[in-house]
Amino acid sequence: MKDAPIGEDDLQAFVDARLDDPRRAAVEAYLAEHPDVAERVAAERRQRDMLRDLLQPKFDEPIPAHLRIDTLAAARRERRRGRWQTAAAACVMFVVGAGSGWFAAMETQPTAKPKPMPMAVADEATLAYSTFASEVMHPVEVRADDQAHLMTWLSKRLGHTMSAPDLSGYGFRLMGGRLLPGGSGAAAQLMYDDDHGNRLTLYVETAHGDATAFRFAQDRDMATFVWIDKGMGFAVTAKASRETLLPIAEAVYRQLDTAPPPARGS
Amino acid sequence: MDEDLGSRLERQIPALRRYAFALARNSAEADDLVQDCLERALSRWSLRRADGDLRAWLFAILRNQFVNAYHRNKRRGTQVAADADASSPAGQDRALELGDALAALDLLPEEQKSLLLLVGVEDFSYAEAAEVLGIPAGTVMSRLSRARKRLREILESGRVPLLRRVK
Numbered sequence: 001m002k003d004a005p006i007g008e009d010d011l012q013a014f015v016d017a018r019l020d021d022p023r024r025a026a027v028e029a030y031l032a033e034h035p036d037v038a039e040r041v042a043a044e045r046r047q048r049d050m051l052r053d054l055l056q057p058k059f060d061e062p063i064p065a066h067l068r069i070d071t072l073a074a075a076r077r078e079r080r081r082g083r084w085q086t087a088a089a090a091c092v093m094f095v096v097g098a099g100s101g102w103f104a105a106m107e108t109q110p111t112a113k114p115k116p117m118p119m120a121v122a123d124e125a126t127l128a129y130s131t132f133a134s135e136v137m138h139p140v141e142v143r144a145d146d147q148a149h150l151m152t153w154l155s156k157r158l159g160h161t162m163s164a165p166d167l168s169g170y171g172f173r174l175m176g177g178r179l180l181p182g183g184s185g186a187a188a189q190l191m192y193d194d195d196h197g198n199r200l201t202l203y204v205e206t207a208h209g210d211a212t213a214f215r216f217a218q219d220r221d222m223a224t225f226v227w228i229d230k231g232m233g234f235a236v237t238a239k240a241s242r243e244t245l246l247p248i249a250e251a252v253y254r255q256l257d258t259a260p261p262p263a264r265g266s
Numbered sequence: 267m268d269e270d271l272g273s274r275l276e277r278q279i280p281a282l283r284r285y286a287f288a289l290a291r292n293s294a295e296a297d298d299l300v301q302d303c304l305e306r307a308l309s310r311w312s313l314r315r316a317d318g319d320l321r322a323w324l325f326a327i328l329r330n331q332f333v334n335a336y337h338r339n340k341r342r343g344t345q346v347a348a349d350a351d352a353s354s355p356a357g358q359d360r361a362l363e364l365g366d367a368l369a370a371l372d373l374l375p376e377e378q379k380s381l382l383l384l385v386g387v388e389d390f391s392y393a394e395a396a397e398v399l400g401i402p403a404g405t406v407m408s409r410l411s412r413a414r415k416r417l418r419e420i421l422e423s424g425r426v427p428l429l430r431r432v433k
């Protein structure tokens with residue numbers, strides 16, 4: 001091994017100081033005879049060390065409080081508990097005032113506001129997509145034939161008035177929907193398909209926190225746009241490129257945003 | 267969550283912040299990346315391969331988030347110099363040097379840049395770096411060689427002023 005010719009791999013491992021002693025000695029002997037290579041290798045090692053040195057202070061900084069695992073885990077627990085509370089409150093409100101008390105309940109709740117976790121919503125949406133979009137026999141629980149019944153049912157279980165966005169402009173028809181456990185509260189999944197059999201889902205669940213901009217998440221071949229608005233997390237997922245999915249997600253956002261707001265007060 | 271899991275994750279945070287900072291070249295954005303990464307790690311913990319390498323798993327999550335965000339924004343401003351510790355003359359020099367070094371690194375394709383950081387700064391083995399980047403392990407050395415060659419050319423071409431300060 002010691003006598004094998006020196007190759008580029010040896011030189012790279014030499015730069016990284018990852019050669020065993022005999023091989024390192026062989027490389028050093030080679031470099032002594034090839035000053036041009038030696039110069040190049042020295043430059044590469046210098047640049048490697050420079051990057052390490054310059055970035056070391058970042059490593060040495062104390063961890064900011066908001067990144068500590070205790071903080072993140074507590075926010076996560078709080079968010080889950082919050083979802084239970086709001087879901088329970090919303091169910092009561094739904095019965096009492098057909099949803100009219102929803103936002104009032106949100107506003108008066110004195111709970112601390114944990115940070116929104118759109119990426120957790122994206123994960124749940126992706127998991128739901130991968131589970132049901134490939135389902136041939138029973139992709140949905142309730143078919144779109146009776147859309148009014150479907151939306152009333154999901155709205156009631158979710159505690160939030162839902163409408164199904166019209167995506168026919170993008171070639172997608174509503175197939176139906178299903179109810180899912182999202183984290184620890186209820187979540188709804190609406191599924192659409194197009195003439196090529198491509199499936200797209202809109203995943204909705206209660207989520208604490210302030211409104212966020214669109215966030216993009218890619219998981220294997222599944223792309224998701226996720227956002228939080230009015231205490232709900234929304235995720236649009238499909239096996240599509242980011243560019244294809246973005247206008248559809250924007251259309252969903254616009255349609256949900258312009259839906260008549262729930263009656264307030266009286 | 268059990269204590270042990272929390273401390274295992276937390277031990278990786280300084281390195282994740284360093285890698286994120288080198289990618290994003292901006293402290294606030296870097297910490298957003300780290301936070302997203304940790305939140306995903308917590309929510310996906312049960313999906314993790316039990317025998318997998320925790321550090322490589324976390325770095326892969328962070329890197330994917332960066333790549334996705336990068337495609338979203340294409341090009342951001344670079345506030346490295348203003349962002350680093352500029353309270354002392356030595357600190358200013360260092361901040362400028364770091365800014366220049368990261369600017370040079372940023373001229374490389376993201377994969378080459380990540381490879382140099384993972385191997386050269388984070389001390390990932392060649393196999394671990396391949397896992398994070400999703401590339402065949404057998405191609406790491408040749409990719410590394412190309413990345414170092416390219417960085418050397420950038421630094422020697424004077425496209426960034428760094429060379430003048432490096433002995």
